[in-house]
Every structure is written in structure tokens, then in C-alpha cells.
Amino acid sequence: MAGRAGTDPGTAGDAVVARAIDLTKTYGDADARVTALDHVDVDFARGEMTAIMGPSGSGKSTLMHCMAGLDAPTSGRVVVEGLEVSSMSQRQLTKLRRDQIGFIFQSFNLVPTLTAEENILLPLQIAKRPIDRAWFDKVVDVVGLRPRLKHRPSQLSGGQQQRVACARAIMARPSVIFADEPTGNLDSRSSREVLGFLKDSVHDYGQTIVMVTHDPRAASYADRVLVLADGRIIRDLKHPTYDRILAEFATEGDAGDAAGTKARADA
């Protein structure tokens, strides 16, 4: 049960769910080195929805992948619920994914051979954990999938598919849900539904969500917005408004030089 220590009363009070310490990730060899993450330090608070923003190549996806144990950092440490992710074996990683982490991807979130209900219950069954039916009913009602439970993913719309993915991620009540552009493929109405649902889960059930997006509208649902550029966090905004985020991106073109961004990040 050590892996589930995060849900024990002793550590549940810890306000930080996940933490990156001096995280660096470089790709390529000496000739063509690309630095995706450049000595990043960041904490993700419990019960908060954090959006990670930034232009393509800014390292936002890499940060999330390293946090979630999908990618190994070149140096630095990642700690989730007091467990050091960056040094975990495959077996430990599997256990971490079962107990502490939920995923929502941009597309291809669902196993095509399983129905919506089976997809939602899949993580619990893989982990051989008991199914809390009451919780399941609540989740299904909140995402509004009751009439669609017996459908296969191919019979669902894009928005419905993403809602199934959200329900699946929340069903296991993980310590943190990592969402990679969850609304990237959706129209605005579906996006609003999905984002509203994620936000509700944070507020109503204290779920922690880390979401990568480049959509300012999506980011505006978050409690906190981190802006990355060239592998560094250049902004850390608490409860920003949509206009504030837009403004941030409007000035982003000017903030291209590394020295300036670093100064502002430190501030």
C-alpha cells in the first residue's frame, strides 16, 4: 500500500502533489543538442487545476511527460506524492500510473474494442481494484454519458469520447490527472463541456489536474497558468482572466530573448 501513501491521512495534508526539482531534459547528441527543459523548478498544489502554456517547442509537453513518468529527465528529480518518479523502474512506474496518475490525451484516448463503460472502468480493472459503483454513477451523471455507456468509441462524437476519457481519469481518483491538450481536437462547445467538467471535479471533489494547452480559452478555466518558453517557466499566473492570458501571449513575441524571460520568471 506504500504507493498509495498519498491518499493516507498522514500525507494528504501535504499541499504539494507533484514537484519538479531542477528538471533538465535535452535531446540529441553533442552536435545537435536541443534543450527541452532547462533547470525547471515547479510545485503543483493539491486541489488545483494548473494549465501549462507556451508556443510549440517551448517544452510544455516535455514537462508534463517527465512529471507523469512517461519520459525520463536528463537531470533533476520529479516527485509525485513523495515518491521519486525519475528513478523508478518499469514495475514501479506501472504501479504509479495505477495508483497516483490519470491521463487524458488529445486523441486516441479510448480502447476501440471496449464500450464507454468498460473504458471508464478499465484502469480499476487493470489494477484489480474494487469498483465504487456509487462513484461511478456520480461520475457518469456528471459527464452526462448515461445513455451512451454501451456504445463503442467509434459510435461516440469527439466531445463524448473526451468526456469518457475524463470520466476514466477521474474514476480511479488519482492524486493527479495529466491532460495533454484535452480539447485540442474539439469544437468550442464540446471544449466548454469538457473543461467545465474538469473544473468542477477540481472544485467539487478536490481533484488535482495538470493540463497542457495552447488555447488561452482553455487555460482560463485553470486556477494557475504556467507559461513556458525555451524550456523555462516565464510566467506563473494565479487565477488569470482570459484577457490577462491573451495579453500575455500578445507580448510573448517581444519576450523572445532568454535574459528577459528569466528575469520575469524570477520576479
Next chain:
Amino acid sequence: MIRIGLRDARAHFPRFIMSIIAIALGVSFVVGSFCFRAMMNDQVDQMLGSNTDHDVYVRGSTEREDDADAAASSGSDGSSSMKTYNDIDVSLATTIAKVRGVKTAEVTYSVSGALVLVAKDGNAVSTIGSPTMGIGLENGTWRSAHLTEGRWARDRHEVALHAFAAETAGLKVGDTTKLVYPSGPEDVKVVGVFDTDVSQAGAIIIGLAPNVAKELEEEQSGEIGVTRYIGVYGSANGGAPLSAEQQRELADRVERALPSGSKAHAITGDQLRDEYSQSLKDQLGFIQPLILIFAVIALFVGSFIIANTFSMIVRESMRGYALLRSVGASPFQVFSTVIVQALLLGLVGSGAGIALGWGMVRLIVAGMARMGTPMTGAADPGPADMAAGLLVGIVVTLIGAALPARRAATAPPIQAMNETVNPERPVWPRGVAGIVMIALGAASWTFCVAIANAGDGEPPTPLPFLNDLASRWGVGWPLGVGAGLIVIGVIVLAPALVGPAGAVLGWIPAHVFTVTGRLATRNLARQKRRTANTAAALFVGVAIVSCLGVVASSAKASVAGIVDSGLKSDFSVMSASSGRIPDDAIKAIEDVRGVGSVSKSRMLMGVTYGSGDDKDSAMTFAEQPSLFTKVFAPVTNSGNADKALRTGELVVGLTVAQDNGWQIGDTVTVNGKRVVVDEEATAKAQADYQAQVQSQAAALQSEAQRLAASGDVAGAQAKAAEAQKTVEDAKNVDPATLVRTKTETTHVKVRVGAIIENSIYRSMVLMNDDLAGKVNNENTMFTIMLFVNAQEGADVAALKRRLVDAVKPFYVVNVQDRDEFKSTMGTMVDQILVILYALLALSIVIAVFGIVNTLALSVSERTREIGLLRAIGTSRAQVRGMLAIEASLIAVLGTLLGVVTGVAAGAVIRLVYASNGLERLSIPWDQLGEFLVASIVVGVVAALPPARRALKVPVLDAVATD
């Protein structure tokens, strides 16, 4: 474009290895089977050229419908596809010998299987498959055989051995050994060794004195003074074989010289050799199709593996093709980059296959030589065989690659980036088509069973046109057509079965391994055709072996059943060679302490039933009246078998009764043969011999006088002594050699007293010894089986040992207790099965390739899905388990279909041939169970490589494909 294709081929080479192996195996079977057939045919031709080497043959002029001799020896001498002609009189040889251009014309007497040679070490020389032949040989009777040492045999106590026989037996000229004649073993001296130009394929050939061979042949055939052939050597080439033209001329001259009414006809040696060769080749012909079935399986899987492999390659290269297309490459050019790879693959695979096939045949030849059957036939593939192999390999590869190549060529660049897999076309049309085919096949089998079960007089079906077909085709055709339809039907139906079968078979894994089991089961149903095709490879192999397994097991059980239900005696005694048990051996057995009673089964030679043109032959046995009380309990169809036998009526097997339309109470004419001493001819022969000796002595005397007159005293004395010796020798000559015999025919009217259906008596007619004595006599009746009952309270095991000791001096007489009697059949059946299991193993290996390949393709298509599963917490073991379950389900599906179809086919075959000894159906459940367990293992093993590939992809790469 071609250069791109070649470069791609090099890059993809590791991917191609499996395809190359599959193609190579398939092609090797094709080439090997052609090679093997060519070798056998070559061997047959060589042997015929050497063994049937007369220039002209004279044989009967009218074809015989039903050969009495073949039927009498239970039809197993293999001459089934050879036409037979009426016998001709041996005296014709004298007439023919006088024809101009004829060097010699004589009958070569020979017996096959009637003799056993005892080797130097005192054991009987046994051969595998090839018979021991005794041939009457002297100077000039066999042109292709030449003495290498010594001389030809002159009497019963001399033999000349073929070099192979001498080598096998470890005997050389001057050695004395024993030769087991049908009447018992006798001491013989090896007086010569001869050789032939070609190997005799392991046959042991013993050169006998011609008159000895003649007696033996007459005894074996029950015919005297007649023969099938008279062989004629021409003198035109000074002893060398005649050309085809010369043969024709000589045959024409001989034909003209044949007296009218002789019912004889002269043909060229070439014609007879062609006929023989065709019939032998027909008999060996079954081997090639059997090998070809497995070649087809291998090639089917091969093309399938190739299609899968290319699908994977094309999928992965789609972007590259899209790029080529967008820079102006035509669809055909893209197509050709793929096809070039396929061509290369086909070439490499076929080349390897040809080499492999060649090697296999060489290996078989080497194996046969080790086992004592050396072959001199050419075992190398001809250019035609190689071309066939190459063509087959390349065509199969191209077929496999064509669809993926088309997909590569025609996909619009936009779609090439898209991962969506088009949903599969519905499979129900295949389901319907498959069921229709299976139903037709089942109908064909039902028809076949109906034909088999129909008795005489009653038609198999109520429909006249079907009855017409039945009489025209017999049971073989409906059986084969039914099997073909059902096998193809199952293959057609299989995709429609994948869904339901997955649900049923997947029930256990889905409940034991909740998630992985369910995922695996659902995955199978995604690509139903692919799953079904993969399973089909296993299906065909398993079906064949299950079918044969059922037939073999039923055959064993039927024999065991005869023993368990009917045999009352403690021991049975049979001869390993001719079937005849020497009289001395019978006496020896009767004298053994503890023997209660001995029942003799004596076969009557050349007995026919009916009169005029309706004569029918049937195996006829003379039995003791106590047969049904002491040896076999009768399974009576009608009448009282025991009473009938005791009162001198016929007891008829059911098959014989049905064939002849006999009922209880019918009176039948039994035509027998008795060989008696021809007093007149014997007297004449003796007189002739005396006259010959006299004239010879007189000639020598006069020569001596002439020499004496010319002053050569020593020469004269020598000649006089020689004359003296000739007369002395004549006194010592065995009078038996001068006895002339003749055949009398008898006609006895007997009532049919009972009809029985014991499987061993089904095709026999039984009568008691008294009646048999009226039909035939001692010279035309031979004991072929003894049944021994132990005395009350005797120790059976000890008695067995004493019996074995008692028959030891006769070499060929076997004593079997009840269990041994049961297992004789079993061991033979098991030996045949070993070969089939080897073939099964090969087809399983091929099927494993198919499963590995299908899973590999499936894994490559599901890269993202597996990544997703891993991301949400699926462990590596669970992924492995999922794939193992998928593979096992495919394997189990194929095996189950195979077992069900095979068992059904086996059961039908048993029903159809029930009257030929397959009385009991026995399904080897444990063996079939082993197949199933093995298939699960096969699946688990086959899943290993694809699972490794699936897990090698990092989760992140699988999920984040951009």
C-alpha cells in the same frame, strides 16, 4: 523507382526472414514431392528394365474382369491397377522357341514372399517393405542378371543369391544355410552369387533351380501347367536387347506362330514394361498429393505472412509513398517499388526452397539406404522441377504482396497520414457460403455412407439418378468430394465463426484474466478474416492428423474388439512369410505339453462358386467342426453357424453372401481343384528320361570307342567312366522330379447353412474338413493359421514359452497370445502415424510463423492503443498476457476446427469401411486433448516475439505520435 524498392528491401530484410522461411518450406515441399516422384519413377523404370527384360512376351488374349488369384490372396499383392489376362498354356513355349529369331522362350517361375532366407548368424533375413523373391534361374533365363561367382542352383538344396541378398545375409559361395520353404526349413548350399545392374530396392532375391521355383509357384497359385507370361529373348543382336523395331518384328513373327485357339497374344517387351511401369507409378502416386497438401498449407500461410509483412511495411512507409506521389510519382511507380521487394523475396525464398527440397529427398534416400532399401533412381531435381518451384514461390509472393502494394499505390497522399483503419466488410456472406459448402459436403458424406451401407439388391437412395452415380463412382469419390467441400467450407466459414468462437473460447480467459482476457477476445474479432486465415493453417494440418488418428485408433480398437469379443483360444499361430504353416511345425505344436487342442484353418486354393460365366471366387477355408465353440464365437446373421459347419454345409461371410445374393437354404456349386499324379505322364517322363540317359551313355560309349580306335587310351577310359557315371547318376536321381501332375476340377453342390458377420470371416466361406476334402485335396489346401487352446489348468505363460521354443526351428512361425494378437495391428498403425506426425509438426511450425506474423502486424497497428493501455497502468506482464491469450485463442480455434472436422471425417471413413475391418469407432480423446493443450502452448510461444516488439516501444512514443 526500382532502386528505391531494392534499397527498401535491404532495409526491411529482417522483416522478410519469416516470409522467406515460409516460402522456402512451401517450395521445398513442392520441389521435394516432384523430386521424390521422379526418383521413384526412375527407380521403377530401372528395375523394370532390368527385371522384366525380355524382348517379347506372350500372354493371354482376353482381359479378365476379376482376377481370381488376386482375390484369393486377399487382393493385397498390389496388382490392382494392372489389367489381367487369361492364363496361357506353358507348352506354348516349345512352339515359340522354334520361331525364327527366337533365342529362348520360357516361363520364368517365381514366388514372392513364400521363402525366408536364414542369414549366417542364424536369424531370418527380414526386409522393410521389400519382399523376398525366389526365381527359377539358369543360364539365359534372366539376361540382366550375371553370375559373379559359382553357378546356378540345380536342385532344392542349392541356391544362387543376388549380391545384395548375399551381403545382407552375410553368406558367400560354399556356405551352407537354411532356406525356409513353405513346407518347412531345409538346408541349402550357396552355389553362386549373381548381380544385376540396378539396385533391387532392398528385395532379397534367391535364385532357385527352375523346377523348384515352378513347384513353388504352382503351389502358391494353385494353377498347374498354365502361366501368365512366356518371356522370349531374341537372337538378332547376339544376346543383346533388341531395339523397339526388332521387338515389333519378333512379336509379329511369334504372334503368327501361335496356334489358333491358344488364346495367346504376343506383345513387345517395351509394351509390357510400359504397362507395368504405369501401374506401379499409379500405386506410388498417392505419395505426391499427400506431400503437396502440406506444400499447399505452407504456401497458403506463406502468402498470408507475406501479405501481412507487406501490409506492415506499407503502413509504415505510407508517408514516404505520399511524398513520392506528391513529387510526381505515378501510382504504378509506387506499386513497383513494393513489387520489386516482393520479387526479390520470392526469388530468395524459392531458391532456398529448391535447395531445401533437394536436400530433403537426398536425406530420404540416405535414410532408406540405411534402412536396407538402397535406391539407384536419380534423386536430383530436373530443370522443370526447379522452374516449377521457382514459379510457385514467386507467384505466391506476388499474390501476397499485390494487395498491400495496391494500397500503397492508390492511397491518396492525404489519407496516407491518417491512421484510421477502415471497418471490415461484414463476414456474414462468407458464413452463408461456408455453411452451404459444409452442408453439401455433409450431404456427399451421407450419400457415401448410404452407398456403403446398402446391401445387395437394395439401392443406397430412393433417387434413381443418385443410384446411377453410386454405381459409377463407388464410395471413394463422394468421400473425397465431401471432405474437400467441408475443409474449404470451414475455411470460408471461419471468419464468421471468429466472433461467436471468441465469445465462447474467450469465456475462460475473460473470467480468469478479467481485463486482458476481454481485450484479447475483442481484438480477435477486429480483423475476423485475418484471424480466421491464421487459424486455417493449423486447421488443415490438425484435421488431417485427427482424421487419421481416428481411423488408426478405430482400426486398433476393431482388432482388439475381435479378440475381446470373439476369440476363445489362448494362442494363435501364423507364418510370417507365405502364410503357409509347415506340417512339421503343426506337429511340433501339437506335441507341446499343455496344449489342449489345435484348430487348423486351411485355405483352399482356386475355389470358385457358381457355374458357367457367373463363377465367383471367394476365400475358402476348411475348419474343424469345433471352430465356433472353441476358437471364435460366431456373430450370426442367419442360420445356425455351429450346426451348419458340423453338418457339412457352407458358412458364408456376410459380404460374400451379399455379393452373390445367397440366402440360407440356397444350393451352391463349389468348384475346386485337385492336383493328382498324372500316371500316364509320369510313366512317359520316366521313360523319356531313361531313353535320354541311355542315348547319352551310348554317345559317350561310342565316343570312347572312337578315341580308343584312334589310340587315345586315356581319353577313351575317361569317356567310358563318364558314360558309366551318367548311368549311375540316373539311378540316384530323385524319382519325385520325374513325377508329373495334373489338375482336376471338382464340382460339389452344397447348401448354404448359415451367414455370419464376424469381421474376420466377412469375406470368407467356411466349410468343414470333410467337405473340403471333396472339393480340394491335400495338394491344394494349406494351413495358414492355427488356434491353440491350453489344457484345462495349464500355466498359460509357461505354455507360451514352450510353444515359442517348439516353433523356433521353423524360423517363420509366430506364436501370439491374445494381447500380442491385438497389438500386431497396433504397431503397424503406429509406424504409419509417426510419418504423419512429422508432417504435422512441420505444418505446426509453419502455423506458428503465421500466428507470430499476424500478431506482429496487429501489434504494429495497435502501437498507440498499447501505449495508451500502458499509460493508464497496464503492466508489461499484462500486455504479454493479452497477446498470449490472443495467440492461444487463434491456435485453439484452428485446432478445434481441425479436431472436429478431422474426427467427423474419420468417423465417416470408419462407417464407410466398417465391413473392411473398421467395426468399432474409437476416438483417441487423450491424443486430441494433447493437440489442444499443445495448441495453447503454441499460442503462448508464438506471442513472445510480437510482445517483445510491442513492449520495446516506449509508452511516450506510442502515445505522442506527433
